[in-house]
Amino acid sequence: MRTPLLSRLLLLSPRTVERNLATLAAAGLVERAPNAWQITLGVFRMWHRITFRPETIGTCAHQRTRSTWRARLLAWRALRLPCLLVEGAVVPWDLSGLLSSADVLERHLLGAHHDGNQFVYDLEALSAYPGRLERLERLTREVVEDRSPRADWLRDLVVFEGYHEELLDAVQAALRGDWRVGADEAADPDITLSAYLRWCLEQPATPGETWRAWRQGELSFAPTRVALPTPAPTPAPVPEEVLV
Numbered sequence: 001m002r003t004p005l006l007s008r009l010l011l012l013s014p015r016t017v018e019r020n021l022a023t024l025a026a027a028g029l030v031e032r033a034p035n036a037w038q039i040t041l042g043v044f045r046m047w048h049r050i051t052f053r054p055e056t057i058g059t060c061a062h063q064r065t066r067s068t069w070r071a072r073l074l075a076w077r078a079l080r081l082p083c084l085l086v087e088g089a090v091v092p093w094d095l096s097g098l099l100s101s102a103d104v105l106e107r108h109l110l111g112a113h114h115d116g117n118q119f120v121y122d123l124e125a126l127s128a129y130p131g132r133l134e135r136l137e138r139l140t141r142e143v144v145e146d147r148s149p150r151a152d153w154l155r156d157l158v159v160f161e162g163y164h165e166e167l168l169d170a171v172q173a174a175l176r177g178d179w180r181v182g183a184d185e186a187a188d189p190d191i192t193l194s195a196y197l198r199w200c201l202e203q204p205a206t207p208g209e210t211w212r213a214w215r216q217g218e219l220s221f222a223p224t225r226v227a228l229p230t231p232a233p234t235p236a237p238v239p240e241e242v243l244v
Contacts, residue, residue, distance in 0.1 A: 027128035034200035046095035048221035060160040124193040187225040
């Protein structure tokens, strides 16, 4: 199917998105890759979140703002955004993260605040690139232990106390194969990339199908959960008499 014009406009480089999707699918993050139109609908979902649920982005529900003057200033998101753009820690034209290279994902995780377990989305993406979780673990540890010359700046840029310590714990757990999310968070497209990709897969595959779904009231970008993959059944043990 020819890539729809709107997908080419919003995704900028559908071929890059498709290559990255193939990488993620090969890493086992999704059973099969959504098509470009379904990812376009995923971008609309992100815009819906920014517009109607801005409190879920760049804020913190459980940690206080750092006491430094710079962190207190950057707590105002209108002041923080230009710094994040200069740092290369956010890419506003890539709301799905599927255009981003491993380097961009790394800068995003180190410099842009993620509340709770929201950084799992980007950690899953980074895990598809061999050796990059290990590199992120080293760089995050350097910030936590104040061995990086940019440690103070990165701590202030994320604004809230304890962020890099939580990120370091999450990266170390991911390296052990543990994403540390319960079933509810694992099914939340705001939290995990795998859930976001499954959400996209559940959407209409073409603009025509989307138009029909919208007219029938079946298209929604509101918060929702996706169905988790059903684990393969455990084979029944073979009776001993059969083995004899």
